[in-house]
Amino acid sequence: MVLEVHNLQTHLHLKRGILRAVDGISLSVGEGETLGLVGESGSGKTLTGLSLLRLLPKGSGRIAEGSIKLDGQELTTLSDSAMARDIRGRRIAMIMQDPMTSLNPVFSIGDQVSNPLRNHNIAHGATLRSKVIDVLTQVRIPSAEKRLGDYPHQFSGGQRQRIVAAMAIGCTPRLLVADEPTTALDVTIQVQIIALLRQIQADTGTGIILITHDLGVAASLCHRIAVMYAGRIVETGPVRRIYKSPAHPYTQALLAAIPRLGDKRARLQAIPGQPPSLIDPPTGCRFAPRCPARMDKCAEPPPTVTLADGHEAACWKLA
Amino acid sequence: MSASALPARRIPWAALRRLPWLPLLVLGAVGIAAIGGEAISPHDPNGLDLSASFKPPAWQDGGSWDYPLGADNLGRDILSRIMAGCGVSVIVAFYAILFSGSIGALAGMVAGYFGGRVDAVLMRLIEIQQSVPSIALALILAAAMEPGLSTVVIVIVLTYWAWYARIIRGEIMALKGRDYIAFARTAGVSTPVIFRRHLLPNIFNTLVVLGTLQVGQVILFEASLSFLGLGIQQPDISWGLMLSDARQYITNAWWGITMPGIAIMLTCLSANVFGDWLRDRLDPQMRQL
Amino acid sequence: MLALVLRRLWQGAISILGASVIIFVISRLSGDPVVMLVPPDAPPSLIAEIRTQYGLDQPLVWQYLLFVGHALSGDFGNSYRWQMPALKLILDRLPATIQLAACGLLFSVALAVPIGVLSAVHRGGWIDRIGRIFAMLGQAMPAFWVGLLLILVFAVQLNWLPAFGHGTPAHVVLPAIALGWYPVAAQTRIVRSAMLDVLDSDHIRLSRALGTPERLIVWKYALRNAAVPLLTMLGVYFAAMLGGAFVVETIFAWPGVGRTVVEAVFSRDFPVVQAGVLFTSILFVLSNLLVDLSYGLVDPRIRDVR
C-alpha cells in the first residue's frame, strides 16, 4: 500500500467550538490505484486531503488523532520542515480545483514548473530545463520549449490545469491528491483532464486520491470509492459495487437524487433535510435524521459491516 | 467567499459593550474643553504673566501646579491654551468632514451608479485634484485669500472630497453588481427605492467609518497649516500655532513644543483607534483603508 | 506598450493642464491680481501698465490662455523679492526637494516593507503587534512635530546631527526621517494587507503543497505579487513627500521648492508661488506616470492587456 490512513481525526478550532471536520476515517491507496473520496460540501473530504499533506488552516486546524502512513512511514509525527523537504511535492503532490487561481500570475510557467524540481534537488542547470520541457510535453502542452517564458494568463483554463499537473508530477510523487481537479472546467475540457489523469497514472504508476462531489467524474476515473458524509466514511468499495449495488442508504439516496442522461424520470428522489452540524454532531449514525430506513438503533454508532471483498458500509440495517 | 455571505449587518448593539473606553475618554475630554472654553480653563489662555515666563511643568524644578504643563515665553498657561485649542480642532473637524463627506459621497454615488460619461468626468476631476498636493493648494489659497479658519476648512474640503468620492464610488460599483440589486432592477423596483433600500444603508456605515478616520487627518492638517502660519491666526489659539510660537525657544523650553504635540497625538490616536474599532464592527471589508 | 506610454503621457498632460486651471482660478479668487504682482506702494500708472502687460484687462479665459502661453514659454514672471525669473528660482531649488523627498521615501519604504511583510507572515505575533502600535503612533504625529522632536533630541540635546541647512549627507538625515515618518504607518498597512491577500491565495497554497520552502514563498513568490499595490503606494507617497516637503523644509531650513514657496506666500511673491506649485504638480504627475509604467515590470498581465 502506498498510503494507509487509520482513524484520522482532524479538528478545526473555531470561535463557536471545535468542528470535527474529519471524525475517524480510515482508508488506503495502492500503487497505481485511484481512490475516489466522494461527498458533499462540508463532508470533510477536502480537509482529509489537506491532512495528508499536513496543510491545515494555520491556527485553527489540528490533527487530533490517527495515523497516516506513506509507504509505511508515519507522517503525523514528522516535523514540519521534514514534511516540506521530503513529503510535500516530493512524495505527495496536489492538484487544486481552480486552474485560474492556482498558478502564480507574476512568474513564468518555466519558473513555476521547475520550482518543485529545484527545491527537491531533482534537477539542476541544463538538465532542469530539459526536464521541465519533458514534463510539460508529458501533460501535452504544445511546443513546450517555446512557452517556458510565458505567463499563466497566456494559457487557457484547460492548459493551466495541465501545467498544474506538470508541477505536481515533476518529482514523480507516490501519491497525487487531486481536489476537484475538473470542477471549474467545462465539460469538453473536463473530459480532457480526466484523460490526462488516467494517462499520468498509466505512465508513472502513482496512486491518486480524487476528491470530488461529482459522482460522474468519480465513476469515470476511480478504481475504488469512499463515500463521505458529515466527517465519516459511510461506505467504501470497488467502484462497480458502489454504483451497481450501493449498500448504505446515503449512497443509495445520492445516486437516486442526480438526474442522468437518457433517464426521464418525472421526479427526482430528493433527500429531505440537511447535513448535521459538526460542532455538535449526533452520537449515532449521522445520516439517521434524513434516512428513510431509520431505526431506533441508529441512535447508537453504527457498526462497519463487510459486505464483500473490500466493500464495507457503516449501517445498522446491514448488521 | 463573497462579502454577502457574512451575517446580516444590523447595528451590533452587543458589540457596543466592548467600547474602546480610553480613546472615547480622550475624545470626550477634547469635546468638553471645546464646549466649556474659557469657563473651565484654569487661566485666561491669552493672559500674559511675564513673571511666569518659561515656567517648566509642575513636576520639574521651578515648576508649580499653578501652571501644570508649564508656561510659554510670555508666561501664558500652556494647559489653558491647549484646552482653548480644542475648540478650533473640533470646529474644523466638524465642518471639514461634513462638507467633504457630503460632496464626496454624492459625487461618488452618482458616478458609481450611473457610470458612463458622468463617471469619466468625475474620475478625471479626482485625478486633477490629486495632482496638486494639498499643502500646495493651501498655499495658493492662503496667498489669494485671508488665512483663517474658513480657509482651512475650504482647503481640507477641496482635498478630501475626492477621497470620499473614490471610495464611495468603488463601493457603489461593487454593490451594483450584486445579484440582489440585479433582481430589484429586473423586478421593476425604482431607482430611488433601490438607493434607499440597498445602497444607502451600506454607504452610511462606510461614511461613518471614513468620517471618524478622517478626524485625525483633519487635525494634523489644520496643525500643519497653522504651524506654517497659513491656518488659524493670532489671537485665536490652535495647537499648530502654539508649536510654531514655541519653535524658536526650542533650546530653552522643551515643554513648549512637547505639550501641544502630545495633545495633537493623543487626539489623533484616539480618533484613529475609535475609527478602526468602528470599521471592524460596521464594515469589516474595509480593513485595508 | 508604446500606446500605453503615449496614453499615460496624454492623461498626465491633461492633469497638469487641470492643475494649472486650479492654480489660475484660485489665484484670481482674491480679486485684482495686480495687487499681488506689484509692490504695495506702486503708483497707479505702474498698475495700469502691468495690467496691460499681463493682459489683465482681457476676459478671464483669454487671461488663462495667456498664462498658459507664458508658462509654456517658460515665463512665469519675475520674482518681486528676488528680482529674478520665478522659473529659474524654482528650478534651482528643485533638486534639493527631489533629494529630500527621495530620501524620505527610501526611509519609509525601508521600514515599511520588512515590517509589513513580517507582520503578515506572523499575523497576530509580536512583530505584528509592535508594528501596529508604531503605525498608530505614526499616524497621530504631524511631520513638523516629529521634525521638532528630532531637532530637540538629536540636535539640541545629543548634538549628534545638524538641525539646519544642506550640504553633507548628515544634513539630510533628520529631515528625511521627519518626512518619511508619517507614511510608514499607512505603507506598512498596505504591504501587510497585500501580503495577507497573497499568502491566502490558491497559488501560494499550491506552492506550499509542493514543498516550496517558506522563505522562498514569502520573499519571492508572495512578495512579487504584493508588488503592484506596493508600487501604487510608491507613486502616491512620493507625491505625499512633495507635499510634506513644504512643512519639513521650513523647519529644517532646507533650501528647496517648499520653503521657497512658503516664504513667497508671506512676501506675496505670486509668480514664485504659481511656478512652485505648478512644478510640484508636474513632479507629482511625472512620478505617478513612472509608477504606472513600471507596473508592467512586475505584472506580466498588464504588459499584455492594455
Next chain:
Amino acid sequence: MLALQNVTKHYKTSRGTVRAVEGVSFEVRPKSTLALVGESGCGKTTIAKMILQLERPTAGAIAFEGADTATMNAAQLKNYRRQVMAVFQDPYASLNPRLRVGTIIAEPLLAHESPGRAAVEKRVAEVLDIVGLPATAARLYPHEFSGGQRQRIAIARALALRPRLMVLDEPVSALDVSIRAQVLNLLADIQLEFGLTYLIIAHDLALVEHFSNDVAVIYLGRVAEAGPTEQVFAQPRHPYTQALLAAVPQPDPDHVLNEAAAAGEIASALDPPTGCRFHPRCPLAIDICRTTTPEPRGTPHQAACHLVEA
C-alpha cells in the same frame, strides 16, 4: 410567449469588440420550459440579461406576447417586469444580507402594488408556504438559512407577484447534490400549479434533459442546435451537441467517455472563428465550414451545421 429574433450583443472593450451573442433566435412556448445550454462564456448569461432588460441588444428584437420590448413605454415595461421574474445562481449573493426575509420577498410586491401591511404579510406567508418554509421565516435574516433554503426564499420572492415567465439562471448549480433535487422538484411543482413558463440556463446536460421541454444549445454566441429536448438528446445532429453529450461523465463505471469528440479549447468571443464557429474543434469539418456561417436547418429540431440535411 417569449420570442427572440436575431438577437445580437456586442461589447466594446479596450481590446476590441466582444461578440458575446450573434443572431440568436428562439421561442419559449407558454407553460413549458426552454433550456439554454452551453459552456462558460458561450453567451447564455448575456441572453438572460437581455431578456431581463439588464442589457440592451445591439441588434434584433425580444418580443413578449407579440410586443417588442424595445418599443415598450414605461408603463408597458413595468408590466413586463412584473410578468418576468428571475432566480439567480448564487443564493448567497442574490439576497440582501441586511434585510429580513419578509422584506426581501415583499420587494417586487411593493414595487408594483401598494397593499396594506396585513396584506403584504399574508402574501409573504402564502409564498413561503408554497416553497415549503414556515411563515416565521419572514422575520429572520438570510444568513440564518442554508443554501437550499435561501434558494427557496429567492423562488418565493420571484413568485410573490405570480409572474408568467421565470428566468432561472443556473438555479441549482451552487447547491449540493442532495439539495439540488429538492429545489428542482419544487420548481417543477410550482410550474404545474401556477402554469409558469420557464427559461432555464444550465450547463448540466443531464439536468437539462430531465427538466426541460425544449432546448437550445449555444456555442460561442450562436445557437448550434435547438428543438424538443427529447429529440435533441436522442438524436443530436450538430457535432458540438454530440461532443457535449459524449463528454458528460455518467455515474456508471461502464460508461465510456469519448475524449476525442471535441479537441482543443473554446475560441475567444473577441476573435471568433470565421464560418461555423465550431469548425476548429469539429472532427467532421469540411472546407465550407471554414468560410460560410451555416443557417439553421430543420424544424422543429434544427441544427446549424453544413453537414445536416434540411
